[in-house]
Amino acid sequence: MNIDNTKAQMRKGVLEFCILTILADKDKYTSEILSTLKSSKMLVVEGTIYPLLTRLKNAGLLSYRWEESTSGPPRKYYALTETGKLFLTELNTTWSELQQAVKKVTREKTKK
Amino acid sequence: MELSFILDESAFNLLQQYLEKLKITFSNTQGKEEIIEDIENRIAELLREIKKHADQVIVLSNINSVIDTLGQPEDFISEDDDQRFIRPEKKLFRNPEDRYISGIISGLGSYSGIETIWMRIIWLILAVFSLGVPIIVYIIMWAFISEAKTTAEKLQMKGEPVNISTIERKIKEKFGEVSEKIKNTDYNSMTNTIKNKSKTFFFVLINFLGKVFKLIGVMIGIQFHKKSWKNL
Known part of the structure; x- marks a missing residue:
């Protein structure tokens, strides 16, 4: 079993959740999403995000619009749809449950 | 906002290979055009950051750093994006890689x-x-x-x-061929080889048929010879 692969799998699982969270308060364009994810070390290579964004968009969780930029090519701004917001609320609950479960498991492990 | 870049030859070839690889890797993914377009836009954005003045030439190392940032397609395609990971059974197809007429x-x-x-x-x-x-x-x-x-x-x-490893192997094989072809891009000679290949085949075919007919001819000849000999 490859440790890097396991790490990548773990990261991938929460990546969708992170993207939705980043977009929760404000619409953002792809490079902004990228820099947030990269600064928090959630993303190793940028390419990962593109199939993911397209998948989330096709699933109806995200929508996008093009906006002109003064300093470069037009930017693709992503926004959460209504379904996306509901989805995110649910993921938030799942995430905190999961976090507590993992905390509990690891704490019991260290007690022994 | 006009976006244009001047690339030297090796940089251009590498970028072209990368884009080709993207297309192959995502060929069975839903929304592939969009994914590829987004990545192409990102490449333009990254190149824009590299380009400091209007007539700067993009060189190989620039493209390499762009690829390092984006990663290799096989590293970021996820299995749920790919609908071809099922179906292990053998299927009958025409083989375009080894053919004389239709494969x-x-x-x-x-x-x-x-x-x-x-x-x-x-x-x-x-x-x-x-x-x-x-x-x-x-x-x-x-x-x-x-x-x-x-x-x-x-x-x-x-x-x-x-699966990802067999696909990767296939892509590598293909790239070997492609880069070989790019190296000797002489399209006239390429079409000639194709023609020659089919010529050899038809030549073999005609030759074979010719021999068959000759053999039949010889047999008839022998019969005829026997008959005329008997008649004597």
Whole structure:
């Protein structure tokens, strides 16, 4: 079993959740999403995000619009749809449950 | 806002290879055009950051750093994006990589496990001795069997499992060929080789038929000779 692969799998699982969270308060364009994810070390290579964004968009969780930029090519701004917001609320609950479960498991492990 | 870049030859080739690889890797993914377009836009954005003045030439190391940032397609395609990870069974396709006319015979060869050369010989013999019925069958098959176009189909044709490592291997094989072709981009000679290949085949065919007829001729000749000898 490859440790890097396991790490990548773990990261991938929460990546969708992170993207939705980043977009929760404000619409953002792809490079902004990228820099947030990269600064928090959630993303190793940028390419990962593109199939993911397209998948989330096709699933109806995200929508996008093009906006002109003064300093470069037009930017693709992503926004959460209504379904996306509901989805995110649910993921938030799942995430905190999961976090507590993992905390509990690891704490019991260290007690022994 | 106009976006144009001047690339030197090696940088251009590398970028082209990368884009080609993207297309192949995502060929079975839903929304592939969009994904590829987004990545192309990102490449433009990254190159814009590299470009400091209007007539700066983008060199190989620039493209390499862009690729490092984006990652290799096989590293970021996820299995749920890819609909071809199921279906391990062998399928009958026409083989576009090994063909004289339509690739049916080599496809049949792959499917049945009989070596293509033997398949061709069997087919030829059948075509010669059963008054063209196999030719009609051939045309029908040509119409109904599709060509193996995607990497996954090519793997299915050979009954190989379709997963990221076999696809990667196939892509590498393909890139070997492509870069070889780019190295000697002499399209005239390329078309000539293709023509020569089919010429050799038809030459062999005519030669073979010629020999068959000669043999028949010799046999008739012997018969005739015998008869005339008897008559004497």
